[in-house]
Amino acid sequence: MKLQGALALPFRGGFVRLERMAPAARSAARQSGKENAVLIASRDNRWLKRFRSALAGEHGDDGIVGVEGFRFVEAALGSGQPVEALLVSESGARHLPRVSHLLDAAVPVLRTSDKLFAGVADTRTPQGIAALVRLRRATIENLMAGTALLAVLVGVQDPGNVGTIVRAAEAFGATGVATCPAGGIGTADPFGPKALRASAGSALRLPIVLGISPTILLAQLQMSRVKIYAAVAEESKNSSAGGDLSFFPPWEIDWKTQAAILIGNEGAGLPADLVRAADARVYIPQAAATAPIGIESLNAAMAASVLLYEAMRQRNAARQQKS
8 A cells, every 4th residue: 555654653552653645545445444544642632622613513704514423424425515524433433434435535534532532522422423514605596496495494593493494495305495583583503513413414415595684585585586485373364463464374375486485483483574575474274273272383393394395295296297
């Protein structure tokens, strides 16, 4: 095997040979799962500091996010997003052969002890493998590919809800997701640890525009002739605040055209001005009217999933009729 240089470092009372291989040799070694990698033996190592902050959800202007666990690392490596580094512990090294075919030869593979890995991990029972991913920032144009179907999250604060909506958006064929603040309430970061886990890796694959003003977004959608639907609770259609606004159950909406679904805050819902600005209001009928005790309205993630599924169902039916 051709080497470009070698260095011996102390570890656990002995020495480990760190070999800098030519790219072709490194690729072959990774395919066999036996590559020599940089060994980290100090908790103050700069790489461990980067992993520690990224896995805690602290991604700044550099757009670096951390993912942890075999399933999420595999999703990251297969997402097409640039991977900055891979970190494995002693026990986590067992996962390397299963992801070696996805690893670019230029990505550094860093090895450390189980103890040091646990110090940077965000989970209670770490699997010993993590990656740093540099996100490509999405634009409104990225969300509009094909016949646009967007999930627009307005002040959705719960990371679990945000991640679940992103997961449903990918599963049901949405072209992208946008997050917006509602007054002083921001939407939870889709790339934060909890939201990223709830999305099951979908946040790494689906175009997501972060923190855009809802007023600006709606203006751009209207210019592109995207129909805007405000998701509201069923009882709002009977309230005096509803006025003469139009309300429809999801099956009465034509989802085959370009569409955007506005999903509001878990408690307060959508701001009234956004509800009025939408082309129509969509609600999900429930069986609460026949129940002896009222049923709470669906939460943000459940409502978004139902609406996105109906959009996919209509679009699939239209495609089948054409074929």
